[in-house]
Amino acid sequence: MDKLLYVAMSGASENAIAQKAHANNLANVSTNGFQRDLEQARSMPVFGDVQPSRAYAMSERPGTDFSGGAMIDTGRDLDVAVKGDGWIAVQTPDGGEAYTRTSSMNIDALGVLRDGSGLPVMGNGGPIAVPPQQQIEIGADGTISVRSLGETPTVMAQIDRIKLVRPDIKNMEKGPDGLMHTKNGAAAPADATVQVESGFLQASNVNAVEEMTSVLTLSRQFELHVKMMKTAETNDESMARVLQVG
Numbered sequence: 025m026d027k028l029l030y031v032a033m034s035g036a037s038e039n040a041i042a043q044k045a046h047a048n049n050l051a052n053v054s055t056n057g058f059q060r061d062l063e064q065a066r067s068m069p070v071f072g073d074v075q076p077s078r079a080y081a082m083s084e085r086p087g088t089d090f091s092g093g094a095m096i097d098t099g100r101d102l103d104v105a106v107k108g109d110g111w112i113a114v115q116t117p118d119g120g121e122a123y124t125r126t127s128s129m130n131i132d133a134l135g136v137l138r139d140g141s142g143l144p145v146m147g148n149g150g151p152i153a154v155p156p157q158q159q160i161e162i163g164a165d166g167t168i169s170v171r172s173l174g175e176t177p178t179v180m181a182q183i184d185r186i187k188l189v190r191p192d193i194k195n196m197e198k199g200p201d202g203l204m205h206t207k208n209g210a211a212a213p214a215d216a217t218v219q220v221e222s223g224f225l226q227a228s229n230v231n232a233v234e235e236m237t238s239v240l241t242l243s244r245q246f247e248l249h250v251k252m253m254k255t256a257e258t259n260d261e262s263m264a265r266v267l268q269v270g
Contacts, residue, residue: 027078028259032252034080038065039246042083043239050235052202056096056140057105057126058228059198060089060235088198092125093227101160102129105226106188110218111204113146113187113211114139121146121211122203123189123196126226131160137168141201147184148214154183162186162222188218 045063052058065083069076095105104127106112111123128140137145137152144151147168154160157170159180166186171179189212199205206212 029253029256030078031080032249032256036246036249036253038081038083039242039249043242043246045083045085046235046238046242049230050232050239053228053230053232053235055202055228056128056225057093057124058202058230059125059204060228060230061085061198062087062089063238088196088204089229090193090196091229093229095221096225096227097223098128098225099223100128101162101222102131103127103225104129104162104166104186104220104222105224107164107219107221110188110190110215111212112139112220113189113214114141114143114203115146115151116143116201116203120205120209122199122201122205123191123212124203126224128225146187148187149184152184152186162220164219164221165216166218166220186220187214188216188220189213190215190218 042063042065045061049060052060062085063083064086065081067079068082070078070080092106092108104112106125111125112127113121113123114127116122122143124139127145129145130138130140131154132138135153135155137147137154139145146152152168154168154170156173158173158175159171159177161169161180163169166188167182168184168186169180169182171177172181191206191212195207196204197207
């Protein structure tokens with residue numbers, strides 16, 4: 025009896041955890057640059073003072089789907105998306121680095137180039153500062169060129185270059201901020217082969233139909249676990265009546 029109840033209870037609990045992962049993916053289907061979380065279940069023995077004679081199904085997030093999303097044409101000069109493999113480096117509040125596949129950038133009142141979340145975009149020597157300008161262009165290699173105030177349209181000056189990296193995805197993980205980080209916390213080296221597309225944003229790589237189907241499947245499994253717990257309760261009551269008659 026205890027085996028049936030434990031398997032049903034643990035299964036329902038882990039189903040709820042799995043539903044949270046897929047629900048989070050579904051909630052971010054329209055978040056540009058979002059990388060969906062993977063989810064899987066595996067058998068986990070219950071270890072204790074005796075031999076592990078019990079096992080339960082444990083849900084876990086083994087990693088992140090690093091595939092790219094669709095490219096969205098915005099026509100905005102400060103919208104950039106990585107073409108192919110690679111990442112854009114931004115500075116985190118603690119002074120470290122994090123990485124994203126796309127960025128809708130803005131220039132703040134101090135001239136600092138920031139991503140859509142307000143984090144400074146990293147350049148060759150740190151956060152990028154943009155002087156007062158009439159026009160700004162971002163090249164395929166991340167080079168930022170501006171036409172200063174009062175200059176003719178043909179005069180463009182290169183001021184910095186967005187730091188683009190290509191670390192091994194085995195050494196990357198998603199942080200609580202939704203951005204990618206290296207597992208050891210070290211800054212990834214710049215990679216000159218990574219290219220970006222100006223005037224585009226990269227959509228989330230979440231497949232809404234697939235995530236919704238997973239949520240519905242897990243919901244049915246949760247209902248099945250609840251029925252198993254009710255069956256265990258019914259069996260326990262029946263056994264109690266048999267013992268009373270005896």
